[in-house]
Amino acid sequence: MNSAVRPRLYGIGMAATMLAVTAALTGATPARSTPSPTHPAPSASPEPDRRPDRDDRDKNRDRDRDGRHDQGEPSSKPADAAEQAGKADCRRVKCVALTFDDGPGPYTKTLLRHLAKYGARATFFVVGQNVGAYPDVVRRTAEAGHEIGNHTWSHPDLTKLSRAAIKSQLTRTDEAVESAAGVTPGLVRPPYGALDRDVRRQSHRPLVLWSVDTLDWRHRDSARVARVSLKRVRPGSVVLFHDIHPTTVKALPRVLKGLSARGYRFVTVSELFGGRPPELVYNAPARRLSGGPK
Numbered sequence: 001m002n003s004a005v006r007p008r009l010y011g012i013g014m015a016a017t018m019l020a021v022t023a024a025l026t027g028a029t030p031a032r033s034t035p036s037p038t039h040p041a042p043s044a045s046p047e048p049d050r051r052p053d054r055d056d057r058d059k060n061r062d063r064d065r066d067g068r069h070d071q072g073e074p075s076s077k078p079a080d081a082a083e084q085a086g087k088a089d090c091r092r093v094k095c096v097a098l099t100f101d102d103g104p105g106p107y108t109k110t111l112l113r114h115l116a117k118y119g120a121r122a123t124f125f126v127v128g129q130n131v132g133a134y135p136d137v138v139r140r141t142a143e144a145g146h147e148i149g150n151h152t153w154s155h156p157d158l159t160k161l162s163r164a165a166i167k168s169q170l171t172r173t174d175e176a177v178e179s180a181a182g183v184t185p186g187l188v189r190p191p192y193g194a195l196d197r198d199v200r201r202q203s204h205r206p207l208v209l210w211s212v213d214t215l216d217w218r219h220r221d222s223a224r225v226a227r228v229s230l231k232r233v234r235p236g237s238v239v240l241f242h243d244i245h246p247t248t249v250k251a252l253p254r255v256l257k258g259l260s261a262r263g264y265r266f267v268t269v270s271e272l273f274g275g276r277p278p279e280l281v282y283n284a285p286a287r288r289l290s291g292g293p294k
Contacts, residue, residue, distance in 0.1 A: 088265040090265070090267065090272050090273075094263050095235060095272055096272075097123060097237070097271075098115075098120065098123070099269065100123070100125070101151055102130070103124060103130060103137075103244055104126060104130055104133075104134040104137040105134070105244040107243060107245070107248075108141070110249050112141060112144060112146075114249070114256060120256060121145055121266055121268045122268065123149055124146055124148055124149065125150065125188075126138060126150070126177065127153070128153035128176045129154055138177060138180040141181070143181075147270055148185050149188065150174060152169040153170075153173050158190050158191065158195065159194045163201075166198060166199060166202040185205075187205060187206050187207075187208050187270070187277065187281075188207050193209050200280075206280070208269055210240040211282045212228075212233060212238070212239040213240045214240060216241055216245055222247045222248070222250040222254075229251070229259075235264075238281060238282055
């Protein structure tokens with residue numbers, strides 16, 4: 001190639017290169033690909049980002065409202081609080097067993113929410129005919145980790161019945177609980193705390209009475225129920241309540257808050273005894289202390 005032509009071609013190449021660099025630096029419009037109908041370009045609309053924030057605000061507002069309704073209770077609890085309660089060694093830490101008789105009833109769901117907020121386990125001695133009326137409540141009670149006990153089918157004084165009738169009262173209730181929740185009651189609480197040799201023989205499992213009777217069935221006063229509970233509970237106590245009374249359920253947030261502040265763990269009756277309760281748990285005074293369904 002002629003030596004005069006080579007510099008001219010080299011200069012043209014350099015010019016083209018400089019033009020390309022200049023276009024890149026000055027933002028000259030490059031060729032763009034058109035989005036495919038099946039792969040549209042991302043939307044610049046901020047709406048999807050704002051919606052979760054609005055939902056979160058609604059949830060926070062609902063949670064605050066619930067907290068005010070429950071008289072200042074904590075709106076949440078540690079996720080493992082109930083698990084920790086179940087693993088408590090009651091020989092080393094302060095434990096209390098809260099027990100509820102005669103349900104389930106129309107207020108039991110509210111009670112379950114109160115217990116859940118404190119990670120509390122409890123024992124429910126259910127009446128068979130009420131289990132048939134509220135099977136879903138019994139199922140939810142068992143699923144929440146609470147213990148289900150047998151409180152007979154219709155709440156009679158078992159010491160006044162024949163052996164066959166005692167057996168029928170307990171068997172029918174066992175079957176109702178098994179149908180509703182898939183569990184068999186491992187404990188029995190005889191109505192009124194009334195028991196004798198025949199009741200023991202027909203039960204075939206531990207009989208559970210109580211050490212603290214709130215008398216909530218007699219005194220329908222939430223403040224009194226809470227005051228008696230907080231005053232009389234000691235480590236290892238089995239406390240008697242009745243969840244068929246709205247005044248009792250209303251008292252529980254104060255009871256739970258007060259005992260929690262004193263370091264108590266809320267456990268089931270079986271957990272209180274390390275999973276092996278004795279044949280007779282506490283022996284209440286001979287006079288009747290616990291009323292029946294009213």
